[in-house]
Amino acid sequence: MMAPKKSYIYKFIGVILISLLIYLGPIVARCNAGDSGIGASPAYIRNDNLLPGSSFEEEIILSRSNPDKDAQAVIEIDAKDIASWITLNPGSIVSLPQGEERVSMKVSIKVPSDAKIGSYVGYLRIKLQEVSSGGQIQVIPAVRLDVNLTVVNTEYKVIKVQLAQIYDYIISDPLTLQLKIKNEGNVDAEPSKVKVDVKSLNNTPIATLESTNIPTVKAFAIDEVTVTFTNPGLVLGDYFADVYVYDGTQQLYKDTITFTVLGQSEDVTITTTGAADTTRLLGQILVIVGVILLIVSIIVGLIYFLFLKKNAKKREGSFVSLTGQREENKKN
């Protein structure tokens, strides 16, 4: 049977090891995944419907899963025929600050008005520039974005409605419909008509509002546009609205929205949710948990040895005496 003192010690060591495993596990895993890395999204820049003289902008999200130190992304343009079409914002060097997992940069493409019809290719290489960790060969990770551009002479109209919203409004104000529209075509465009069927909460039709006065969205852009209906004639209360967006006879979008008409003294609360821009790393959470367990284990261990040692000594004394007795017996 294991002596009590040793069992406590083994248990204490076990707790320490588990804590270290939790703390170091993600670090070890990260090491296994490579010391450095960089990502870019989207993985390409492509436009198959550029008109001479047109332009568009692509947002590239640069990311690092472990931004534990400042770094830079250096962008090299490798595009013989179209290098002059490309502009980088903020420039060919993008700061990647410590702690920032995502950094945005923009690539603007402006097609000369005398560009010839045809396809053009090139590359953007984005390399991660960090402080060298030493070693014989410094390995610099990078990603390559393939640039594929096609200049055409045909107008191409494609609009998509991503989202429709009607915000709560005060009764004396107009009803405002906000549309998020993505124009994937190569000409500025807008939907031809919107229709809003307003209903009570028990689906009784109340009013139908229509408008053809819809702002234009630039080619290759996504934008929020507002369609205003003055004097909609709605009394205070909650409503459903079926929103229809048309391009000619084609229905582009249909959705049901809830909104409230408020009295003069009520606050208008506009609730918006931003696009996803936060990230979590399970490893960081595990690290924190592991550290806490490690600290607790050390404290518990110290308490044991400092305050319970007396008791341990008493028991040890008896062992010693027993051992001594055995030794004496052996001599005898």
Place this chain on the structure above:
Amino acid sequence: MLRGKENNFRTLILALGGLFILIAFVYADTSDTFVNVYDSNIQFIQTPAEFPASVANTPINQSGIISFLATATDDGGYKYYLAVCKTDAIIAGNNAAPTCINGAWCISNETNSGEQASCSYTIQSTDTSTSYSWYAFVCNKSPTAICTSSSQGSGNSGSPFFVNHKPTLLSVNNDGSKNPGESITFSAQGSDPDAGNSLKLLICKTPGISGIDCDGGANDTYCTSLYSGTSPACSYDIPIPTEDKNYSYYAYVFDNFNLVSSNVISGSFVVKNVIPVITNISLNSGYDISLVQRGVTDVVVTGTITDNNSCADITTVRTSFYRSDIGFSGCDDSSKADTNNCYPDVTCELMTYGNKCDGSNDVSANYICHISVQYNADPTDGNSHNIKYYDQNWRAVLKVIDNNGQTSYLEVASGVEIMSLISMNIQSSLDYGAVIRGHSTGGDPVVLDIFNTGNVGIDIEIAGSAMIGEGGSIPVENQEYGISYFTYGLGTDLSENFSEVEINIRKTLLPISPSIGKLYWGIEIPANLKAGSYTGTNRVVAVLGEVDEW
């Protein structure tokens, strides 16, 4: 002398006999009626009148009070009584109130001569006739009291007075269970003993009335009908929101003289549970999603839940987020979770600002859901040349369950793209160790692991530089590489120009285990190179791999 006494006695007998005969003649003319002795000294100076005056169309309600007023004077200054009798017959009371021989409606207190006397009568339930005659007398309070002849007043305030009787509520029904926002109709059947009366129905939320209204006022009232024969009906618009349960009601009828029925009928009606309605679904606010290399991206779904029974009815809101081809049916359960294409059954929470749920009087509330999307989620941007699922997008469904287990679903109106993410992780240095000049790494190449930490398949480009040290340089082409084990001399020479390598590192399928490609490296040291340390830079660039080789 004796004869003289005998004569006196005979005379007395004769006189008494004559007196007796005289009295007999007098009383012989009477019948069963009493003789009313009128004292011409008391008289009405104000004709008796009802108060309020009652006629056929303004009767006195059952349990109501009718009063009679009159003024009289007595020449002797005696006080008097006003007596309203049911018949034209009264007996004066000496120094006391008179007595109506066949019953009185009322008799006043003694009143000073010249002052107005009044008395009242409460209509009883036993007064079942429509009208009752009355005869008013004034009688003085004297030792030898006398009464006037009767008077029945005149005009509307004269005899008779009219009585309105209570209606009876026989039954009340409603037209069944309703949803909030619908109208429920209560129909009653009543009866009224007074011909020609119309009935009005009143439906209260709690028992008790005050006048012709529910005693709790408008808030205690479901509905009131118009007067409508004996079958009145009224409707109640059930507001939104209204909790789904049984609601009690208490029904009364009134006749057109606002006399309430003697009975009340109670009952209940049911407001049904309705399915919650989902609106305003927003997936990442309509923006395409860019992921973080080897990380997790928070994708937000929001929506408004409207329940006409109240937002407090909502028990569960969840969302599933999936690539469009998978569909909600392929991602409606946690067992179908797949970081590549399906994030099912994520619990959503009530938003703590804006459109919150303010209890049972609130109809809608906003919910927010956070989905942790892994870096290896399938991209849906691009086209057939470069992205595998270019013709799809990502969608979300909100699923709502209320406290009756009713479930509703709604998919977002417009999906969004998950953008392609090209990414790799690689160790930051490559060490050949100590190599004797004139020798190479031979059959012992150094291995470099390349981890695919994006969501696309990748190949690589490689370029390098000469290694520089104190003894000179090692030409770039002295380094060789390969995607499989090789003995130096059989690898590919490194160049200062980029060379693409078809390493075909597949798209990562499990985020905790990125796809790995191995790059083998070897080097040959020039024979005449001075011993020492030499360093250089090699560039490894991830490039988008062919779609077929993801």
